[in-house]
Amino acid sequence: MKAEAMTYGRRAVxxxxxxxxxxxxxxxxxSSAAGLLIADGGLGGVLEIQQHEVNVTxxxxxxxxxxxxxFRNTESRQVEALYTFPVPKDASxxxxxxxxxxxxxxxxVVEKQRARQIYDSYxxxxxxxxxxxxxxxxxxxxxxxPVNAGAEQKVQICYYQELDFDHDWGTYVYPxxxxxxxxxxxxxxxxxxxxxxxxxxxxxxxxxxxSHRKDFVFARHADAYWQAGLETAGGDLNRDVVLAxxxxxxxxxxxxxxSRHGAEDGYFCLTLTAGKELEGLNSSMDYxxxxxxxxxxxxxxxxxxSRETVGAFIQALQxxxxxxxxxxxxxxxxxxxxxxxxxxxxxxxxSDFLGSQQARGGTVLRPALEAAYRYASxxxxxxxxxxxxxxxxxxxxxxxxxxxxxxPANVRVFCVGVGNEVNRPLLEQLAEDSGGLAAFLSxxxxxxxxxxxxxxxxxxxxxxxxxxxxxxxxxxxxEPAELPNLYHGTPLRLYGRYRQPGPVKVKLxxxxxxxxxxxxxxxxxxxxxxxxxEIGRMWAxxxxxxxxxxxxxxxxxxxxxxxxxxxxxxxxxxxxxxxFIVLENDAQYKRWKIERxxxxxxxxxxxxxQELQAQLESMRSRxxxxxxxxxxxxxxxxxxxxxxDRPGQPQPQPEPADRQVGRPRGRDLRLPGFGGGAVGPIxxxxxxxxxxxxxxxxxxxxxxxx
Amino acid sequence: xxxxxxKLHAPGWSRPVGRALGRWGASGIGxxxxxxxxxxxxxxxxxxxxxxxxxxxxxxxxxxxLASCNLVHFGWLNFAANAGAFAALCxxxxxxxxxxxxxxLPSAVLVGAAVYLWADGITTYRGLSGVSYAxxxxxxxxxxxxxxxxxxxxxVGFLALAAARSAFEAATGRSLLPTSLPAGAGLAPVSxxxxxxTGAAAALACRILARAAGIKAIRASGECxxxxxxxxxx
Numbered sequence: 011m012k013a014e015a016m017t018y019g020r021r022a023v024x025x026x027x028x029x030x031x032x033x034x035x036x037x038x039x040x041s042s043a044a045g046l047l048i049a050d051g052g053l054g055g056v057l058e059i060q061q062h063e064v065n066v067t068x069x070x071x072x073x074x075x076x077x078x079x080x081f082r083n084t085e086s087r088q089v090e091a092l093y094t095f096p097v098p099k100d101a102s103x104x105x106x107x108x109x110x111x112x113x114x115x116x117x118x119v120v121e122k123q124r125a126r127q128i129y130d131s132y133x134x135x136x137x138x139x140x141x142x143x144x145x146x147x148x149x150x151x152x153x154x155x156p157v158n159a160g161a162e163q164k165v166q167i168c169y170y171q172e173l174d175f176d177h178d179w180g181t182y183v184y185p186x187x188x189x190x191x192x193x194x195x196x197x198x199x200x201x202x203x204x205x206x207x208x209x210x211x212x213x214x215x216x217x218x219x220x221s222h223r224k225d226f227v228f229a230r231h232a233d234a235y236w237q238a239g240l241e242t243a244g245g246d247l248n249r250d251v252v253l254a255x256x257x258x259x260x261x262x263x264x265x266x267x268x269s270r271h272g273a274e275d276g277y278f279c280l281t282l283t284a285g286k287e288l289e290g291l292n293s294s295m296d297y298x299x300x301x302x303x304x305x306x307x308x309x310x311x312x313x314x315x316s317r318e319t320v321g322a323f324i325q326a327l328q329x330x331x332x333x334x335x336x337x338x339x340x341x342x343x344x345x346x347x348x349x350x351x352x353x354x355x356x357x358x359x360x361s362d363f364l365g366s367q368q369a370r371g372g373t374v375l376r377p378a379l380e381a382a383y384r385y386a387s388x389x390x391x392x393x394x395x396x397x398x399x400x401x402x403x404x405x406x407x408x409x410x411x412x413x414x415x416x417x418p419a420n421v422r423v424f425c426v427g428v429g430n431e432v433n434r435p436l437l438e439q440l441a442e443d444s445g446g447l448a449a450f451l452s453x454x455x456x457x458x459x460x461x462x463x464x465x466x467x468x469x470x471x472x473x474x475x476x477x478x479x480x481x482x483x484x485x486x487x488x489e490p491a492e493l494p495n496l497y498h499g500t501p502l503r504l505y506g507r508y509r510q511p512g513p514v515k516v517k518l519x520x521x522x523x524x525x526x527x528x529x530x531x532x533x534x535x536x537x538x539x540x541x542x543x544e545i546g547r548m549w550a551x552x553x554x555x556x557x558x559x560x561x562x563x564x565x566x567x568x569x570x571x572x573x574x575x576x577x578x579x580x581x582x583x584x585x586x587x588x589x590f591i592v593l594e595n596d597a598q599y600k601r602w603k604i605e606r607x608x609x610x611x612x613x614x615x616x617x618x619x620q621e622l623q624a625q626l627e628s629m630r631s632r633x634x635x636x637x638x639x640x641x642x643x644x645x646x647x648x649x650x651x652x653x654x655d656r657p658g659q660p661q662p663q664p665e666p667a668d669r670q671v672g673r674p675r676g677r678d679l680r681l682p683g684f685g686g687g688a689v690g691p692i693x694x695x696x697x698x699x700x701x702x703x704x705x706x707x708x709x710x711x712x713x714x715x716x
Numbered sequence: 717x718x719x720x721x722x723k724l725h726a727p728g729w730s731r732p733v734g735r736a737l738g739r740w741g742a743s744g745i746g747x748x749x750x751x752x753x754x755x756x757x758x759x760x761x762x763x764x765x766x767x768x769x770x771x772x773x774x775x776x777x778x779x780x781x782l783a784s785c786n787l788v789h790f791g792w793l794n795f796a797a798n799a800g801a802f803a804a805l806c807x808x809x810x811x812x813x814x815x816x817x818x819x820x821l822p823s824a825v826l827v828g829a830a831v832y833l834w835a836d837g838i839t840t841y842r843g844l845s846g847v848s849y850a851x852x853x854x855x856x857x858x859x860x861x862x863x864x865x866x867x868x869x870x871x872v873g874f875l876a877l878a879a880a881r882s883a884f885e886a887a888t889g890r891s892l893l894p895t896s897l898p899a900g901a902g903l904a905p906v907s908x909x910x911x912x913x914t915g916a917a918a919a920l921a922c923r924i925l926a927r928a929a930g931i932k933a934i935r936a937s938g939e940c941x942x943x944x945x946x947x948x949x950x
Contacts, residue, residue, distance in 0.1 A: 685835060685904030686790050687827070687843030688895040689801040697804040704811035
């Protein structure tokens with residue numbers, strides 16, 4: 011009893027110490043980390059990250075991220091571990107596994123309330139359940155119970171996401187700089203390893219990490235396959251890992267990737283990319299930059315990032331462009347009170363103005379947006395660029411959406427979300443409703459690259475009024491049903507399903523700078539393709555996303571929730587209305603009548619992943635075989651041997667039939683041509699000289715005449 | 717023309733116009749008007765979309781675009797280079813006492829028509845250079861006709877080079893020299909070829925008509941030398 015009292019006494023002292031540390035840390039700064047496993051209940055406490063491994067496979071622009079983490083309960087009590095992690099942009103959580111008694115138990119998706127009920131019923135009995143649920147648009151929470159004192163817990167999460175593309179550059183962000191509860195330790199005690207396999211049928215020509223340039227090792231195994239690796243021991247994980255790779259697709263075109271298993275209906279993803287031939291046709295434009303300087307922008311250097319981004323953007327403007335900067339917190343303030351040309355003097359003034367901004371006060375965006383609209387003129391396009399974390403006051407959001415809808419003609423609104431905790435749905439909706447774009451800046455990224463890329467999107471011509479029709483195998487359930495505008499630098503993806511394999515005629519119609527174009531390309535839907543399993547999930551995720559977004563506009567989700575739950579369960583997607591639950595064994599799943607859909611799907615996906623990994627391994631082997639001295643081919647042995655036939659080199663393996671059909675089936679589009687008659691500078695100078703010679707000749711003739 | 721100019725020399729508001737007519741002639745004023753129109757169009761984006769070559773629009777009956785597309789440009793740099801070249805050629809024509817104004821409108825229409833017929837990849841065409849190439853061909857052939865044999869061969873050789881360059885660009889799709897076009901807009905050499913052909917045809921037609929009228933040669937002073945005697949006029 012005495013010993014127990016001592017223990018409680020020690021715990022109380024330790025708890026008081028932890029509390030003090032929390033307060034101190036909270037006052038000093040907010041710590042951050044990738045995902046945090048916190049001992050929930052009582053005074054809390056953080057579980058130590060023993061190991062943090064991230065394996066990313068990027069297959070034609072869709073990244074599959076598998077995060078494996080091992081945590082250790084450093085407390086001397088049994089705890090419920092609460093693991094919070096941010097959702098990367100447009101990510102769909104597709105699996106949650108935990109190791110129970112050394113065996114991996116794969117989670118299943120069920121309706122959120124039901125999942126919580128099941129979890130709570132096990133928790134009361136103190137046996138191993140795990141629950142993963144989406145708490146809001148940006149955060150997932152995972153609960154594991156119990157984690158015994160000193161015990162380790164291994165968990166694995168897998169999510170899919172489409173990468174952001176800026177024309178040639180695809181950017182992958184692994185979010186580590188997550189603002190989380192105070193007192194959390196962002197260091198990993200063991201190793202942190204991140205491996206990226208980037209595979210693309212459009213050749214990859216460069217790879218870089220703006221955030222961890224010195225730490226990454228890059229290897230190019232083939233044009234179609236690059237690998238990047240980062241490994242640290244006991245590192246601090248408070249910066250996002252940003253990796254970018256460049257593809258070389260010079261022409262505007264349409265690419266098809268598909269997925270089909272057996273006799274099931276297949277899934278396809280068509281990607282429409284604007285090429286270089288559409289560059290640089292826009293004339294000068296007006297820009298109104300709206301910069302959020304509210305208190306929330308002080309966190310994690312968001313204001314500094316915004317300032318630098320606007321600064322870089324303004325530096326890139328041409329003299330014939332005009333601009334204005336409006337800052338806002340609870341009130342709006344303009345720099346010039348008029349649009350001014352982007353000359354050196356005004357750029358310098360803007361730089362001083364930006365440098366003097368400080369983050370404080372609340373966030374009320376509407377007056378700033380109203381002020382920006384006043385700069386609109388009928389003969390020039392006004393681009394309103396909002397840089398904010400989107401943490402505008404709740405009551406303002408509906409009015410803001412209404413304000414965007416009633417904008418003047420010739421105004422486009424672009425939203426740049428700053429930081430990882432940005433209110434993405436709001437900024438995306440604002441941009442979407444105005445025919446603009448939303449982009450998101452990560453703290454680890456290179457803001458100049460981001461600003462340059464975003465500027466390209468703003469200034470380059472777009473395809474508008476796009477319509478697509480399919481002739482051939484029956485195509486249904488397209489996502490999105492209506493195509494948005496195509497911006498330079500942002501490929502447009504269309505997902506859908508098809509009933510029969512075979513050739514299909516794709517008719518694409520739209521406008522480029524007012525010129526109508528009408529193209530028909532022929533593509534082939536494959537009979538079997540097991541390499542792109544992610545397409546099915548991405549299709550379902552987009553459908554869920556569209557249903558929820560549509561419902562949010564009407565103000566009620568009640569009508570769409572059943573469809574969202576059905577899709578979530580069928581495609582194993584954690585949403586705001588479905589959660590992953592992990593139970594101790596198969597019998598428990600049976601008891602609750604939960605079908606093992608995810609286990610089966612995961613088995614299939616892993617088998618595909620293994621095939622893909624084998625293919626990548628073969629590419630690595632081929633690349634390494636080219637290293638070192640190559641033995642000369644023996645002379646007088648008949649015909650010259652091909653590179654792959656040299657002794658000591660692996661023979662190139664013919665690709666399996668289904669892998670050949672797995673290749674993207676890309677076609678360039680024939681778009682309206684912009685042609686010009688142009689006299690070059692040399693021609694103009696030569697004609698000038700001729701004119702001068704004629705003038706001299708004439709003058710001389712006159713003098714002679716006199 | 718001189719009679720009109722003399723009448724306009726009467727005191728009052730019409731004096732400056734009369735002086736200009738006397739000094740520059742209707743042809744000079746017409747050419748200046750082309751340049752002023754191109755400048756106004758360049759400064760007014762709304763006018764550009766109405767005047768540029770739009771294949772769909774032309775097919776729908778907007779025939780004016782065939783000629784008006786020559787007044788529209790892709791940005792100020794493209795405009796400056798084309799308008800500068802046009803102005804220089806007009807000046808050369810004036811120095812050589814050659815009235816090129818009647819060539820401007822037909823060449824503008826023929827350039828637009830050539831793009832419409834033979835450059836079906838181009839849906840939007842802009843630029844005054846096709847007309848400038850027509851003036852160039854006419855001026856060069858005019859110079860060749862008035863020069864001695866070696867100089868005439870040089871002039872014709874120069875014109876042949878210009879034509880060969882445009883033909884090469886049309887065949888390969890690559891521009892041999894830097895152009896003033898912005899990225900994204902391709903060169904339309906067919907317009908240059910059409911301009912050269914129009915200018916050359918006009919020069920030859922003038923020559924044939926002059927021969928038919930009994931004019932053997934034109935002196936540097938502008939005097940015509942008739943088959944049977946001395947120069948009788950300009």
